[in-house]
Amino acid sequence: MQQMMKRHEVPLELTWKIEDLFKTEEDFQKSSEEVFLLAQQFENDYKGQLTQADTLLKAIQEYEQILLKKSHIDEYAFLDFSVDMSDANRASRAGKTEILDSKINTILSFFHSELIHAPQELLEEALEKTPIYKTFLKDILREKPHALSPETEKALTALFNTTESFHGIYSQALHADLNYAPLTLEGKEIPMSFVKFENEYQIHPDTKLRRESFEAFSKELRKYENTVAAIYNAQVQKEKTMTTLRGFDSVFDYLLFQQKVDPSMYHRQIDIIMKELAPIMRKYAKLIQKTYGLEEMTFADLKAPLDPEYAPKITIEGAQQYVEGALSVMGEEYMSYVRPYFKDRWVDYAQNAGKTSGGFCASPYRIHPFILLSWTGELSEVFTLVHELGHGAHFGLAQQEQSFFNQDISMYLVEAPSTCNEMLLSNYLMKQKDDPRFRRWVLASMIENTYYHNFVTHLLEAHFQRKVYELVDKGEVLGAETLNQLKRETLEEFWGDAVKINDGAELTWMRQSHYYMGLYSYTYSAGLTLSTVISQAILHEGQPAVDRWISFLKAGGTKEILDMAKLAGIDISTDKPLKETIAFIGSLVDQVIQLSQKL
Template identity: 30%
Template structure:
């Protein structure tokens, strides 16, 4: 195994250029000092935010402060991520974090003070011609939130409850990550190995069925021993959601969680009902999986088993860049010109080095090009990661170029669309070019499993959350047995009669951390569906669809997410985008069935 290089040994052409954000540490220090001064200035507006002139001046300073703090924070943390063990940047990161907290505290009076104005006064301000459009939009958003904002004393009380409300999530995290110990299981070589969260998926991907089965049983038996405690913890989280929904006058916990993005409940319900209509496709994919694995019965522990014999695609980084560039040709020359700038001009930190943060992300601050952190390996997965993260980066680039600071940040609801669309176009390109049946099958199963895990599985999670909260809201008790039954029945429904739904799976709800960030997972499924729908439109229609898509990228956060998508030709309140995604999934299954004929 080659030694991982130190940061200082990483070649310059494969490192990001953070100097584009701050040319020197001295420049960072100067900006830091300026922000510290401005923190004192913001206080002069307290008690005076009752007319358009004062509000405009205050918002202007708020934007200056927020942007400068964001730049300082992003730079310090990206330096820290280059080598997490480097003390100098650990300290810089901490310094930026503390400043960020101070700035947020200094700005915290603005929203409550404006919300204390009468509804009439606030409504008049949203129409005031002397205010810039972006400020009027902020005020309209505050007016929308006003019915759910409480008196100063009540808000103060809710803020104090904040730490207590974190308890279910904190307790689950400690129990799941620190206290829960799994037994030893046998690996492929017959060696006894301690089972961990990280190793569990590796075991489920094993070619040896006994290894998969033993790991599966061991995990759920362990959770089963704690079923009462874990049910009580999840119950406490549901109770917390109901408390906040009630306190803030929302009709339900679901409506409260969708309110921030202004997403109608119909979008959530529509996702579930449209996926239900297309469950026969999932059942068909399970039948194909059973055939390819050559098993008499398909079990839950067979879901991650590889369907094709080992197939390694060696793709060096420079080749990966070229393939990604070529695959995104349908998006036009303008898009690819920006992409090439990203490749050539120091946006990307490519390879692993000692102490570097793991994983991959796209990040940055308004006013400077985005940055991408990778830990590139020369394989297919890393090439998809490159396409994915550059999708995020170009979304940020277009958003920043076309919007003022206040409107540039897109929501989480939209965040995964641009990244997943790039992956869809890359996959389409690779499948078109592939002549090797083995390679083609490898790609098809890779893509089909993304549909299974991102659309079907996340929708099943979303449905579980909806059922559980609905029962609690109607006064029913969520006993361990009840939670297990709901979860088991959903698995039977989603995987179909051709699957042996092992009883052990009834405990899976107990190991899903996302259930403590309630009503979040549906965004994975809607984002994937929207991206697949965009890709289909771009490949079918060409330029008109490309123009609509680029309009989406340029919109940033200038309107509500659902409206931005609708204008671009993807209406998430209708079944169509999900149905379009499902037609792509059906096409994959048909291709796989053709390749397996005669097996």
């Protein structure tokens, strides 16, 4: 077996240019010390002094600059650690940066607390005087009814790393403590691990391998179900405690308040998809069953590829051509945020030992985005690249137009710019070839990756999560048996008689880190709803739709969710966009079935 390269062996052109953030280690250390001193000076200058609107606005400006500088330090430590987590120096720097971060947050905690407790008329006077910090001050006024005493707020800030530790403990349990024995299949020993199963075996065309690996994977997971249940219960009970402390009626109200989302929008997303998408996905499951000649379609078969022998390959240079071809419809301004990824080393493509899995985009304010991938040369990875480029171009445009505080979009909409790019890539690929097999591959990729990931996997997480919080609001304590039952009920409701829910499928809740991020899972389908509608508008309308979308991307976090969507010409106060998206998914499934009949 070929060993993975060490980080120092990776060709330079496959790595990102991290020195665009800090040229040297000395620059990084100097900036870290400077930010700490700035935080201390800020406390000396403003603690107990926020009595005048002008003073308050000057303090907000300085506070913003400190957080901006701190964000660059945090990003640098995180990004450099992510490319080689086995490197002791990188690990040490990341750990020290986390400690520094905690110290600075504790020093600065007085500011948010004093703002929250400032007289209403002072905040409103400051609001009238500033065009830049209106959103920031409106958020303070919005939070004011839920504020705790200054001493309590400071204590909560000091305890932040502790109260937010459950995700880290969960990750350690799953990725460090689980120990998978090798699989024996037809006399051959096959290595087994969490990553191997998720990235390779569950999507493998060999049904025996797919099912037996699922069984082995589930068997090992089950050993830790009580431990992980205890961790997850601690997380949701913490959220319930914060709900009570801050005076919210339910955990849903508390978590959705942070997203600025009306509960009706949240519940609508889950209810409609569970009812109207389920029959469509059952139809697709039956197509997979027919393709593989399975007597019975099981949960372990759901991610089997429709055409496993057709896996187009592509070089990085070829990917660049596809990406630029697909996104050129967005116009020159947008493309100015796309081209540098390839010529200026904004992407880390390398596969090396110690590198974190998956893909992501980080966007340090007004530096440039950094994208992490592990490039294998599969055409499917172009979808990952163009997805992350969507995040990067979005933040590039937003940061160009908005202040540091105004750049962030609501979580409800955050996946729209990235998934829109996936749709634009699919539209482009469909125009490149008339070959039915290639066209089926593109359509199936949209279903199996873009829509399955966002509208099925994450939506079923959201449905399960809703059941969990309903019990938590009633004062229930959650154990493994209850969580398993809730997950099985969710899967059975969605898949009906079309799919047998294997033993072990109920443990799927143990595999998702999103449960430690509040009500995050449902937002994937919300973002993709918006991006489906706008990408179809771009396809059929052209420039007018592009102009609307660019306006949306530039707005950052300056508008409420409904008004943001209206910038793109979409009314999400109704269920029309969601129903249109589900109908679009249905049309994709029908097209794939028709093409399959011809092949």
